[in-house]
Amino acid sequence: MSTEITTLQKQTYQDGLEMLAQQMPCKLHNAVRLEKEAGKRVSFPQIGVVAAREKSTRHGDTQYVTTPHRRRWVSMKDFELADLLDVQDLVRIVANPGSDYSKAFVAALNRARDKNIVEAALGTAYTGEDGTATVSLPAGQQIAVGGTGFTLDKVRSAMQKLKTGNAVDGSEEMFVAWTAAQEAEFINTTEVKSIDYNNQRVLVSGGLDGRFFGFTYIRLEDWTDENGTTIRILPKASTTRSCVAWVKSGLLHNIPLPPTTKMDQLPGKSYAWQFYANSTYGSTRMQESKVVQIDVLES
Numbered sequence: 001m002s003t004e005i006t007t008l009q010k011q012t013y014q015d016g017l018e019m020l021a022q023q024m025p026c027k028l029h030n031a032v033r034l035e036k037e038a039g040k041r042v043s044f045p046q047i048g049v050v051a052a053r054e055k056s057t058r059h060g061d062t063q064y065v066t067t068p069h070r071r072r073w074v075s076m077k078d079f080e081l082a083d084l085l086d087v088q089d090l091v092r093i094v095a096n097p098g099s100d101y102s103k104a105f106v107a108a109l110n111r112a113r114d115k116n117i118v119e120a121a122l123g124t125a126y127t128g129e130d131g132t133a134t135v136s137l138p139a140g141q142q143i144a145v146g147g148t149g150f151t152l153d154k155v156r157s158a159m160q161k162l163k164t165g166n167a168v169d170g171s172e173e174m175f176v177a178w179t180a181a182q183e184a185e186f187i188n189t190t191e192v193k194s195i196d197y198n199n200q201r202v203l204v205s206g207g208l209d210g211r212f213f214g215f216t217y218i219r220l221e222d223w224t225d226e227n228g229t230t231i232r233i234l235p236k237a238s239t240t241r242s243c244v245a246w247v248k249s250g251l252l253h254n255i256p257l258p259p260t261t262k263m264d265q266l267p268g269k270s271y272a273w274q275f276y277a278n279s280t281y282g283s284t285r286m287q288e289s290k291v292v293q294i295d296v297l298e299s
Contacts, residue, residue: 123136
């Protein structure tokens with residue numbers, strides 16, 4: 001029996017790189033108002049509410065109103081990531097990883113876009129002539145956790161708050177952002193899983209894929225970065241997860257530079273190949289009446 005046959009055995013590797021499971025697109029891209037204005041800080045003008053006056057006399061003086069004007073400001077943020085591969089690395093591997101690196105980098109930028117939009121939805125908005133006045137999401141636009149998860153009562157409450165603020169007119173899409181934990185809990189309720197209340201067969205598809213109670217539902221999951229750090233797109237403090245319900249025009253995402261990738265050879269790095277991606281964007285909450293924070297219990 002030859003003991004040296006192992007020297008003739010070869011090592012083989014699969015061509016191409018497998019992308020590990022991850023969120024690839026920006027899931028909120030089509031659920032918000034999109035703009036592409038350039039600038040370090042960009043303002044978007046608004047016009048307020050006025051009241052009509054009854055005409056009480058013939059040929060009387062014209063009655064004037066003071067029409068309120070507002071501005072919402074967006075501060076642009078730059079995002080980037082890069083990695084290096086030595087020339088020798090490319091000789092030693094079968095597949096050229098360039099396109100796969102680009103896909104992974106764009107996916108990272110897209111997840112950061114979603115996080116940026118959610119932070120704007122629940123955080124501080126900036127208004128005023130010079131953008132220094134701050135506006136927080138009012139307590140009246142927040143649904144407390146109340147020791148319960150994502151329930152139909154909370155969906156009803158969110159809809160009522162939007163309607164009370166005149167944010168629902170039937171012409172705009174409305175959305176809810178949640179995680180798989182809230183989806184699993186919600187579809188287990190009778191009104192959602194029964195076709196007597198809902199024309200979706202959620203027990204067949206395993207999820208809520210369309211509209212229910214006027215909202216389209218978007219899943220935004222936590223993920224783990226290359227350092228093992230958990231990144232939450234929808235914030236979670238202890239056992240309280242913050243979900244969001246909104247009308248499309250209530251959130252604005254300004255993106256003058258969409259995710260862009262480049263591959264360059266760098267003489268100063270022993271002619272290593274640099275894979276690079278970047279993007280510039282910012283977000284703001286345009287109107288408090290069009291956004292509702294839904295806090296839910298999540299263990």
